[in-house]
Amino acid sequence: MTPPSSRPTMRDVAERARVSPKTVSNVLTGTAQVREPTRLRVEQAMRELDFVPNLSARGLRNGRSGVIGLAQPDLRAAFSASMTHAVVEAAHARGLVVQVEETAAEPARERDLVTRARTHLIDGMILNPVRLQDSVVEHLDHLPPIVLIGEVEQHRTDRVFINSRSAARDAVRHLLARGARRIVALGGAEHGAGLDKATQGQRLRGYLAGLAEAELPASPELQVEVPEWTIAGGAAGMREILERGAEFDAVLAFTDSIALGAMHELRSWGARLPEDVLVCGFDDVEHARFAGTPLTTIAFDHQAYANAALDLLTSRMRDRGLPPRAQEIPYELLARTSTQGPPAGFSGKNSPI
Amino acid sequence: MTPPSSRPTMRDVAERARVSPKTVSNVLTGTAQVREPTRLRVEQAMRELDFVPNLSARGLRNGRSGVIGLAQPDLRAAFSASMTHAVVEAAHARGLVVQVEETAAEPARERDLVTRARTHLIDGMILNPVRLQDSVVEHLDHLPPIVLIGEVEQHRTDRVFINSRSAARDAVRHLLARGARRIVALGGAEHGAGLDKATQGQRLRGYLAGLAEAELPASPELQVEVPEWTIAGGAAGMREILERGAEFDAVLAFTDSIALGAMHELRSWGARLPEDVLVCGFDDVEHARFAGTPLTTIAFDHQAYANAALDLLTSRMRDRGLPPRAQEIPYELLARTSTQGPPAGFSGKNSPI
DNA sequence: CTGAAAGCGCTTACAG
DNA sequence: CTGAAAGCGCTTACAG
Secondary structure, rough: OOOHHHHOOOOHHHHHOOOOOOHHHHHOOOOOOHHHHHHHHHHHHHHHHOOOHHHHEEEEEEEEOOEEEEHHHHHHHHOHHEEEEEEEEHHHHOEEEEEEOOOOOOOOHHHHHHHHHHHHHOEEEEEOOOOOHHHHHHHHHHOOOOEEEEOOOOOOHHHEEEOOHHHHHHHHHHHHOOOOOEEEEEEEEEOHHHHHOOOHHHHHHHHHHHHHHOOOOOOHHEEEEEOOOOOHHHHHHHHHHHHOOOOOOOOEOHHHHHHHHHHHHHHOOOOOOOOOOOEEEEEEOOOHOOOOOOEEEEEEEEHHHHHHHHHHHHHHOOOOOOOEEEEOOOOOEEEOHHHHHOOOEEEEEOOOO | OOOOOOOOHHHHHHHHHHHOOHHHHHHHHHOOOHHHHHHHHHHHHHHHHOOOOOHHHHHHOOOOOOOOEEOOOOOHHHHHHHHHHHHHHHHHHHOOOOEEEOOOOOOHHHHHHHHHHHHEEEEEEOOOOOOOOHHHHHHHHHHHOOEOOOOOOOOOOOOEOOOHHHHHHHHHHHHOOOOOOOEEEEOOOOOOOHHOHHHHEEEEHHHHHHHHHHHOOOOOHHEEEEOOOOOHHHHHHHHHHHHOOOEEEEEEOOHHHHHHHHHHHHHOOOOOOOOOEEEEEEOOOHHHHHHOOOOEEEEEOHHHHHHHHHHHHHHHHHHHOOOOOOEEEEEEEEEHHHOOOOOEEEEEOOOOO
């Protein structure tokens, strides 16, 4: 094992520049003014020695590491990838680096993360929760600053969100306006844990509200939960609806990845898109626009979302006593080919595979 | 600012358990045997105080942080997302956490990362290089252990790779066997920097080799570089070929994301897939299988790839004196709908948009 | 199996 | 504007 001391330290720099370590520190952090010639001497010594400050030592001393955590359920999902990109960019702009965590692989992972977060050298955390918002809140006093992303129903943590309920209702209105009457909810169901889960619950509520205001019935047959919000998960959910033999003419998928899986499954059962079935997604990830049938979706500015999360997080890192804040990011429905109606309708009974 | 001392320390635990700090350390690290009753007393004290070790202090003391870096060009790309997932899982299994970096956003980012890597508290780094393999090699002595992923042409660094050259040649053979004769290379070109860049160069060489062994000419008109290996980048590259008025009957895209963009662009120019044009990608990301026209691609085990990278990295973290090692991961060509030939052929002249 | 001392490399008061 | 001292919270020799 290479000994830790193989790297030059501030002390080495100080000796070479003939100043005290404190002056080197001043040059590095800009805490105090340093006279030009002294500063140049110190900088040259740093260059000559190829000095790099030891962040463990700095972290130990001032209690901050410059690292934030970003925890998401499944890093493979397109929305996660887009959010990781946006958070890394936003963090970089603020002099922070990002440690990523994945919570959905094992049930215990999200709880572990929250209870053991402090062990991970992080100054703060952005968490896209699947299950555990309550237990986050319980542990809040023992945790580093946390910003939740998504529609978590509590008011003790900072959070960034889009109004998923209203967005889902808008999506239903759009599908109805394009001639749909029997809309599948792909991602949540009233029975099951549907309404209990943060983002999923809000989208389901919006779906139900959209049907209600059009005085259309909500049919359990047209609702299905999707455990993994991936393309494969969406395909599996769609298959379940099709195997039920349900009749429908539109699908509201709770993410774009789910929508892509649904479109694939529908095509393989012989459905024409959008002639038979309209499809709407959520998130506007890159492949929504480039899908075989370009996907209508709820779009919002992912970078603005990440910037808001980092603003909340860094302000709380400066002052943990701030009241909890919630910031809403605007969305818009982007109509693409996948909802060019009116749809003829489809059913798994039409064409067993 | 919350003072660093707000958390209980090993000293607090030691006092409560009536032992020395050293014993607490022994319980924590398992360095030395601790008698059962003592250990239980210490563990109870840790629980009562909600003690979590300070990793900055541990890192300062033993020179390791337990964090590895993962640097990729563009975190939004589907392959990056898949690799991030796989590396996080592999790291987790080894008790490590992952800090992510993005290098393509600004030209200086990759160099910065390499020259300043040590500042980032990381014990090692997995780097998917775009430009800078040479300068990585130059700096190697001053860097933490590095594993390169991708087809970098040098032999001083540990690396994991698939044989992209042979894979690209296999893809060309496959396209030719399915009836193609004029194959677009979407991602690299002989003129331009085509052959100089690691992965891109290997795939281009394989493409040229495949044509040569069939005694078919390589036409510069059918080659184009794609600066961003994303869906949008693929669409832009395909558009350039189409606007040249080139005639072709197949596309070898250098990643699946590029392929998806190409398929979208082809469709919007009126091409039928695969009736007019065959398309083959690279990487087998999830959306390749679920594309409107399921995509033939070069598939390999992403998790095995990540595991290999971590094995190389952790072994080098233990012993920096090891000779450089290269590990090849096997691939296979997965034939899907997008290469069901024979293709009729297409040209941008057919249908100006 | 357990303890007392020293030190990893920084930065923060405290002096000048 | 610069310096000498102390200490952040651990772990590593060194004793017993």
